[in-house]
Every structure is written in structure tokens, then in C-alpha cells.
Amino acid sequence: xxxxxxxxxxxxxxxxxxxxxxxxxxxxxxxxxxxxxxxxxxxxxxxxxxxxxxxxxxxxxxxxxxxxxxxxxxxxxxxxxxxxxxxxxxxxxxxxxxxxxxxxxxxxxxxxxxxxxxxxxxxxxxxxxxxxxxxxxxxxxxxxxxxxxxxxxxxxxxxxxxxxxxxxxxxxxxxxxxxxxxxxxxxxxxxxxxxxxxxxxxxxxxxxxxxxxxxxxxxxxxxxxxxxxxxxxxxxxxxxxxxxxxxxxxxxxx
Amino acid sequence: xxxxxxxxxxxxxxxxxxxxxxxxxxxxxxxxxxxxxxxxxxxxxxxxxxxxxxxxxxxxxxxxxxxxxxxxxxxxxxxxxxxxxxxxxxxxxxxxxxxxxxxxxxxxxxxxxxxxxxxxxxxxxxxxxxxxxxxxxxxxxxxxxxxxxxxxxxxxxxxxxxxxxxxxxxxxxxxxxxxxxxxxxxxxxxxxxxxxxxxxxxxxxxxxxxxxxxxxxxxxxxxxxxxxxxxxxxxxxxxxxxxxxxxxxxxxxxxxxxxxxxxxxxxxxxxxxxxxxxxxxxxxxxx
Amino acid sequence: xxxxxxxxxxxxxxxxxxxxxxxxxxxxxxxxxxxxxxxxxxxxxxxxxxxxxxxxxxxxxxxxxxxxxxxxxxxxxxxxxxxxxxxxxxxxxxxxxxxxxxxxxxxxxxxxxxxxxxxxxxxxxxxxxxxxxxxxxxxxxxxxxxxxxxxxxxxxxxxxxxxxxxxxxxxxxxxxxxxxxxxxxxxxxxxxxxxxxxxxxxxxxxxxxxxxxxxxxxxxxxxxxxxxxxxxxxxxxxxxxxxxxxxxxxxxxxxxxxxxxxxxxxxxxxxxxxxxxxxxxxxxxxxxxxxxxxxxxxxxxxxxxxxxxxxxxxxxxxxxxxxxxxxxxxxxx
Numbered sequence: 001x002x003x004x005x006x007x008x009x010x011x012x013x014x015x016x017x018x019x020x021x022x023x024x025x026x027x028x029x030x031x032x033x034x035x036x037x038x039x040x041x042x043x044x045x046x047x048x049x050x051x052x053x054x055x056x057x058x059x060x061x062x063x064x065x066x067x068x069x070x071x072x073x074x075x076x077x078x079x080x081x082x083x084x085x086x087x088x089x090x091x092x093x094x095x096x097x098x099x100x101x102x103x104x105x106x107x108x109x110x111x112x113x114x115x116x117x118x119x120x121x122x123x124x125x126x127x128x129x130x131x132x133x134x135x136x137x138x139x140x141x142x143x144x145x146x147x148x149x150x151x152x153x154x155x156x157x158x159x160x161x162x163x164x165x166x167x168x169x170x171x172x173x174x175x176x177x178x179x180x181x182x183x184x185x186x187x188x189x190x191x192x193x194x195x196x197x198x199x200x201x202x203x204x205x206x207x208x209x210x211x212x213x214x215x216x217x218x219x220x221x222x223x224x225x226x227x228x229x230x231x232x233x234x235x236x237x238x239x240x241x242x243x244x245x246x247x248x249x250x251x252x253x254x
Numbered sequence: 255x256x257x258x259x260x261x262x263x264x265x266x267x268x269x270x271x272x273x274x275x276x277x278x279x280x281x282x283x284x285x286x287x288x289x290x291x292x293x294x295x296x297x298x299x300x301x302x303x304x305x306x307x308x309x310x311x312x313x314x315x316x317x318x319x320x321x322x323x324x325x326x327x328x329x330x331x332x333x334x335x336x337x338x339x340x341x342x343x344x345x346x347x348x349x350x351x352x353x354x355x356x357x358x359x360x361x362x363x364x365x366x367x368x369x370x371x372x373x374x375x376x377x378x379x380x381x382x383x384x385x386x387x388x389x390x391x392x393x394x395x396x397x398x399x400x401x402x403x404x405x406x407x408x409x410x411x412x413x414x415x416x417x418x419x420x421x422x423x424x425x426x427x428x429x430x431x432x433x434x435x436x437x438x439x440x441x442x443x444x445x446x447x448x449x450x451x452x453x454x455x456x457x458x459x460x461x462x463x464x465x466x467x468x469x470x471x472x473x474x475x476x477x478x479x480x481x482x483x484x485x486x487x488x489x490x491x492x493x494x495x496x497x498x499x500x501x502x503x504x505x506x507x508x509x510x511x512x513x514x515x516x517x518x519x520x521x522x523x524x525x526x527x528x529x530x531x532x533x534x535x536x537x538x539x540x541x
Numbered sequence: 542x543x544x545x546x547x548x549x550x551x552x553x554x555x556x557x558x559x560x561x562x563x564x565x566x567x568x569x570x571x572x573x574x575x576x577x578x579x580x581x582x583x584x585x586x587x588x589x590x591x592x593x594x595x596x597x598x599x600x601x602x603x604x605x606x607x608x609x610x611x612x613x614x615x616x617x618x619x620x621x622x623x624x625x626x627x628x629x630x631x632x633x634x635x636x637x638x639x640x641x642x643x644x645x646x647x648x649x650x651x652x653x654x655x656x657x658x659x660x661x662x663x664x665x666x667x668x669x670x671x672x673x674x675x676x677x678x679x680x681x682x683x684x685x686x687x688x689x690x691x692x693x694x695x696x697x698x699x700x701x702x703x704x705x706x707x708x709x710x711x712x713x714x715x716x717x718x719x720x721x722x723x724x725x726x727x728x729x730x731x732x733x734x735x736x737x738x739x740x741x742x743x744x745x746x747x748x749x750x751x752x753x754x755x756x757x758x759x760x761x762x763x764x765x766x767x768x769x770x771x772x773x774x775x776x777x778x779x780x781x782x783x784x785x786x787x788x789x790x791x792x793x794x795x796x797x798x799x800x801x802x803x804x805x806x807x808x809x810x811x812x813x814x815x816x817x818x819x820x821x822x823x824x825x826x827x828x829x830x831x832x833x834x835x836x837x838x839x840x841x842x843x844x845x846x847x848x849x850x851x852x853x854x855x856x857x858x859x860x861x862x863x864x865x866x867x868x869x870x871x872x873x874x
């Protein structure tokens with residue numbers, strides 16, 4: 001099994017408090033991994049360590065065979081480690097079309113061009129419109145983002161990540177804040193993600209986890225206590241122990 | 255040796271005057287997060303009122319100070335109520351423009367009412383001559399300015415560290431929303447702090463009138479200096495402001511004595527260096 | 542996928558022709574206003590030329606403040622650097638061809654933009670504002686001290702530009718200077734219109750709204766902003782050079798905090814984030830200044846102050862932004 005993304009023995013502590021203890025995860029292309037854990041388990045710190053917003057005290061992050069531990073967040077993005085945000089971060093004054101075009105231009109090294117316009121670049125236009133179409137938001141392509149529904153913004157957030165052609169996609173609670181009626185559309189979008197893409201999803205919603213993930217990693221008190229199939233996760237004694245303080249029953253916790 | 259001593263005392267006096275004027279700005283900026291460019295205007299208003307009271311009405315120095323401080327606060331209250339409250343939490347650019355606008359208005363009005371000439375505040379007999387320290391003598395008004403700085407610093411320390419109001423103030427600076435939910439009436443804390451800040455500015459403007467002469471462009475001329483003090487010291491930090499005033503006063507005064515032809519070159523170079531190295535100020539609080 | 546009904550990709554958008562039309566209309570308006578100015582104030586062309594020079598400064602400020610969201614009170618540093626660069630080139634090195642002088646001014650402004658951008662972009666919020674102020678004061682002090690090169694507080698004199706293309710001499714009435722300035726303004730305006738809708742312009746707008754999102758897209762925020770600062774410096778430098786050419790002197794006031802603050806006021810008066818807003822703000826402010834300060838310079842300050850407060854309270858989008866908003870509302874009804 002080839003490995004596209006690997007985290008080895010990652011450690012981080014803040015003033016003596018170890019928030020990430022010896023975490024190791026390895027992912028192959030096409031993996032669908034869900035990272036779960038009770039509140040305060042250190043998921044946010046883990047995301048920040050992986051994306052490069054925090055430097056680990058020790059440990060290694062490898063992307064496509066290259067050690068990226070010393071690289072900053074933007075460099076990691078350029079090498080194919082792309083994230084989405086838990087709370088939508090979009091440019092409220094721009095249209096979905098402009099968002100995707102900007103991402104495509106950035107990926108293809110044209111975002112610094114001082115002249116020209118993406119409307120006049122056929123390849124950018126084609127790719128942008130195709131992507132918007134795939135995600136089912138092409139009918140609002142030219143509305144301002146501030147005027148479109150939150151569910152559509154979440155889809156745009158995913159489209160934006162895909163436009164960067166990632167090798168590894170980090171989805172931070174992709175369905176957070178979306179009304180119940182719109183979750184099927186998000187799930188459909190997740191099901192339609194490219195087959196060779198490695199996806200690591202951080203999620204609270206266990207229904208979504210079970211439907212999406214082929215593998216579940218459980219983080220508790222900064223350490224990995226479980227890494228295995230979704231079928232086994234609820235049977236695991238340590239997982240039950242970690243969750244029971246917070247939830248009566250892990251499988252129904254939403 | 256003579257030079258070192260006079261540079262030292264001048265720097266100390268200048269630094270202390272800066273401190274008295276800008277400490278209120280530092281506290282309010284730490285508290286309300288308002289970039290207030292009009293702070294110097296209040297110091298100037300204080301100076302004008304004191305000058306009018308002492309020179310035109312012939313009142314005593316102490317009475318003039320009292321009238322000026324109270325008068326400036328009275329002028330500031332409606333300004334806070336109708337203008338400042340509109341920009342709390344607004345983007346920086348908005349705050350900058352509003353407070354520059356207020357400054358321009360004050361300058362224009364001061365010039366209209368008092369004329370373009372320099373105003374003096376006659377010192378009482380006691381502060382006029384030099385004071386013999388045994389080995390050197392020093393101008394009494396400088397000594398007075400230094401003493402005022404020390405007293406203000408001590409009084410503020412007491413107010414903030416030892417009183418119930420200080421507890422509320424510190425809580426509001428740390429986290430206004432949290433303080434409010436704990437029952438602190440932040441609006442009152444804001445209003446009182448603003449009044450104290452303006453009062454101190456007026457006081458500093460009068461005490462420092464010998465060093466920073468009162469004229470209509472005062473508010474514009476020193477606007478930047480006060481802002482620099484807050485930024486270098488760290489908004490909301492009293493020891494930071496004190497340190498910044500002493501450091502900046504020292505650099506500015508030394509530069510003027512030793513290399514007058516360079517003007518304020520070294521002052522601004524130091525500001526850039528300090529702000530680049532300490533983006534939150536020398537003793538600024540971490541986020 | 543959940544939405545099947547939407548199969549036609551959206552192509553009906555505000556594309557090329559629409560923009561082109563607006564740009565042409567904009568240039569037409571600029572030229573008409575220029576002609577009216579020429580006809581109404583034939584004896585005051587010096588003022589009109591100065592307005593053009595300052596308009597270039599305000600356009601340049603709009604690039605960093607309006608399009609990138611950087612609040613600066615030190616933008617005159619770039620304008621003054623351009624003015625001194627072209628003035629020194631003319632007075633000390635005999636580069637007196639006006640077009641070459643403009644080129645030197647643009648380069649001088651760009652270098653100043655690089656330097657001050659490198660300093661100002663290190664800070665955020667209050668620190669950024671203070672750094673911008675410190676930078677313009679530093680430039681001012683340097684120009685004051687280097688009096689061999691700059692003439693110090695007396696100003697830099699001895700600038701006598703050659704005729705434009707060797708034909709049009711800079712005359713006493715300022716006809717040539719005015720025409721030269723108008724030509725520069727139109728060229729710069731067209732280039733900036735292209736710039737703000739280029740991929741780079743889009744990236745800058747993105748940074749203004751959410752720098753974290755932009756860096757999560759793999760773009761360098763600091764690098765992009767610095768690049769914009771250099772471009773902005775070139776534009777301001779052209780304005781400075783125009784001022785040096787038309788007045789034939791360069792004074793320390795071109796590098797002053799006051800000029801910086803005034804240009805910010807003009808920008809906000811007209812409306813940030815729009816090139817038309819920058820132009821409208823400059824013309825309104827300068828014309829108003831000339832009109833009022835002739836009567837009483839101190840009332841002028843009071844009025845500017847009141848005007849600023851009024852803009853912040855009642856028209857935060859500036860004259861142009863508010864007009865566009867009103868027009869939109871009118872159309873929708």
C-alpha cells in the first residue's frame with residue numbers, strides 16, 4: 001500500500017500540558033478516514049500541526065514522500081495538502097465563479113498576473129464551470145457569496161478545496177451549521193470526491209462518519225486510542241470509556 | 255558631565271509629561287480598542303482653558319489647573335456620547351478618520367477663539383526659578399513635571415491594583431464580554447475611564463506647557479507622538495507606557511542635544527525598530 | 542447529485558463588453574471634466590495640474606487601502622520619493638526629458654513602495670498605522686538632512702524640463718503641463734482598471750476580505766501585498782514626478798504627514814475600493830479647499846473636520862459609493 005500522507009510521533013505541549021501525545025496516522029490515496037474525539041481531545045491542535053499553523057515539539061509530517069514538517073501553511077497547500085474550514089471562510093463580496101477561478105489561477109501559477117482576466121482564459125472558465133456544475137452550485141455562480149444560502153456556501157467551500165487539486169484533503173466538519181434538509185447535498189458532494197484523493201474528515205456527526213468513512217481514528221486527551229474500521233469503533237472499550245463521560249451512547253451522539 | 259545631567263533631566267521631564275498625557279490614551283485604547291487620534295486635542299483644550307483662567311482671569315495656578323481639567327472633561331462628555339460611541343468596534347480606518355476629523359475641528363475652533371499665537375500659562379513664583387539640588391540646579395517646572403509624572407503613575411497604580419473600580423477595569427480590558435456577563439457595567443467603566451483619560455490629558459497639557467507649547471497646531475503636532483507612545487509601550491499597559499515614555503523621551507532629547515541637525519530622524523528610526531521587534535509593544539499583552 | 546435542474550452553466554455575466562463600455566464612459570467623463578476645467582479656469586491651470594498629481598497619489602493609496610485593506614497614514618512617502626527622484630535626476634544629472642523624468646519618478650516611487658511596504662506590512666492594526674506614520678516622518682527627515690541633494694527646507698529648485706517630444710514647451714500658463722498631466726492620468730487610469738480586474742487584483746480583493754482564506758489557497762499574502770505596494774509606489778511616484786515637472790520645484794511638504802492624512806481623507810470622501818471614487822474625492826476636496834481656504838485657512842480646517850465626521854457618520858461609502866448605492870436602490874424599485 002502506497003502512502004501519500006503520514007504523521008509520525010507528533011508531539012506538542014503548551015506550558016507543560018501535552019495536547020498532542022505521540023500521534024501517528026498514515027493514509028494512502030483514496031482513503032476515507034474520519035477523525036473523531038470528544039471535546040477537548042486536541043483535534044484543533046492536531047489540524048493546526050498538520051496544516052503547519054503550529055510547529056510540533058517533535059515528530060514528522062510527510063506528504064507524498066517529502067518531509068514537510070518545517071514548511072509553513074502556504075507551502076504545504078502548494079504541495080497538495082488542502083483544508084476546508086469549520087466555519088465558512090469565503091470572500092463575501094465575490095461570486096462563487098470568482099472564488100473557483102481564483103483557486104484555479106493560483107494552482108496553475110497565474111494568480112500574480114497583472115493583466116488579463118479569467119473570463120478570457122478558456123481553460124480556467126471551463127474548469128471553473130465544470131467544478132461548480134459537479135457540486136451543483138452552477139446556477140448561483142455569479143451571485144455574491146453573501147447572498148447565497150449557507151448550505152451552498154459549504155458546497156463552495158468544498159469546491160474551492162477541490163479546485164486546488166489536493167493530494168490530501170482535510171475536511172473540518174463539512175456539514176457544520178448546515179440545516180438538516182441540506183445535509184444530503186453535502187453527503188452527495190462528499191460521495192462524489194475524486195477516488196484517488198486521500199480524505200481526512202474531522203467530524204462530530206456520527207451518522208455522517210459512519211456513512212462516509214472506511215476507517216475511523218479516535219483522539220482522546222491528545223492521544224490516539226483507536227484506529228480501525230467503523231464497525232469496531234463502538235465496540236472498543238477505550239472509546240466507550242472516553243466518550244461515556246460526555247455522551248450516553250457514542251453511536252447516537254450527533 | 256554637565257551635558258549628561260541636563261540631557262538626563264530634560265529627557266526625564268519630557269518623558270514624564272508624555273506619560274501624563276498619553277497614559278489615558280493607552281488605557282482607553284486597551285479598553286475600548288479605539289484608535290484615538292484626537293487625544294492631543296484634549297490636552298490642548300486643557301492648556302487653553304488654563305491659560306485663559308490664569309492669564310485673562312488672573313486666577314491662581316492651582317485653581318487654573320482645576321478649572322481646566324474639569325472644563326475639558328465637560329467638553330469631552332458630549333463628544334464621547336455623540337461621536338466616540340458611534341465608532342466603538344468600527345474598523346480602524348473609520349476610527350482614524352473620525353478622530354482626525356475631531357482634531358481638525360478642534361484646531362480650527364481653537365484658532366478662531368484664541369488666535370494663532372502661542373499661549374503661555376504663567377507659573378507661580380515657586381515654580382519659576384531654578385532649584386538647587388546641592389551639586390546641580392534644575393528648573394523648578396521640570397522638577398514639578400517629573401513629580402507630577404511620578405504622582406500620576408503611583409495614583410493610577412493604586413486605582414487599578416487596589417480599588418474595586420480597578421478590578422472592574424482590568425476585567426473589562428481582559429475580556430469586555432465576560433466582564434459584562436459577570437455584572438460589570440462596562441458602559442460606566444468606559445465612561446469613567448474616558449473621563450479620567452481626558453482629565454489626565456488636560457492636566458499633562460498644562461504641566462507640560464513649557465515643553466510642549468500651547469498653540470492651535472498642538473493637536474496635530476503631537477498627535478503622532480502620543481500614538482507612538484501607546485504603540486511602543488503596548489496599549490493598556492501602564493508600566494509599558496512609562497517605559498516607552500522614558501525610552502522615547504531619552505532618545506528624542508539625546509538626539510536633539512547631540513545631533514540637532516538630524517531632527518527627529520533617530521526618534522522615528524527607534525520607533526520603527528521597536529515596533530518591528532515588539533509588534534504588541536514593549537510590555538503589551540499577548541493575545 | 543441533488544440538483545439536476547441546473548444544467549446550463551452560467552455564462553450570462555458581467556463580462557468583457559460591459560466593462561469596456563463602463564471604462565470608455567469613465568474616460569469620457571474624465572476628459573469632459575478636464576475640458577470643462579480648462580474652459581472655466583484658464584488662469585488656474587496650475588491648480589488643476591496639481592489636482593491631477595494628487596489624484597495619482599490618491600489612486601495609488603486606493604490600491605493599498607481600498608483594494609488591500611491596509612490603513613496607512615504615510616502614503617505621501619511614495620509620492621515625495623517620486624517627486625525627489627525625478628527632481629534630482631533633472632537638477633543633478635541633467636535628465637530633463639519629461640517622459641524620462643516620469644520614468645525616474647515611477648522607479649523612485651516603486652523603490653520607496655518596496656521599502657515602506659516592507660516596514661509597514663510587518664505590523665497589524667495600531668502597530669501598522671504607527672509604522673506608516675514613522676516611515677513618512679523618516680523619509681521627511683532624510684530629505685531634510687540630505688540638503689545637498691534635496692535642497693532641504695528651501696526645496697529643490699533648478700528643474701527645467703525639456704519640451705514634451707521636443708515640441709511642446711512647458712509654457713508660463715501651464716497649458717502643456719495640464720495636457721501632459723491629463724495624458725498621464727488617462728494612461729494610468731486605464732492601466733489600473735486592467736490591474737484591478739486582473740487575477741492579481743482579484744487576489745488582493747481576497748486578501749482584503751480574508752487573508753487566512755487566501756493563504757489556505759496556497760497564495761503568499763505578504764508577497765502579494767508587497768507587490769501591490771511596489772505598484773502603488775510607481776503610481777504615486779508618477780504623481781510626484783508630474784508635480785515636480787509642472788511646478789519645477791520639490792518641497793518637503795510633498796513628503797509630509799499632512800499630505801498623507803489629506804490623501805486618505807480625499808480617498809474616503811470619494812469612496813474606497815473604487816478608482817472613480819478616488820478621482821471624485823480628490824477633485825471635490827481640492828476644489829473645495831481652494832475655494833474655502835482662499836477665504837480663511839483656519840475655517841478650512843474646521844470644515845474639513847466636520848466634513849470627515851459627517852462622511853463617517855452618514856456616508857461611510859464615500860460620495861461615489863453612496864451615489865452607486867442610491868442608484869441601485871432607485872433601479873430596483
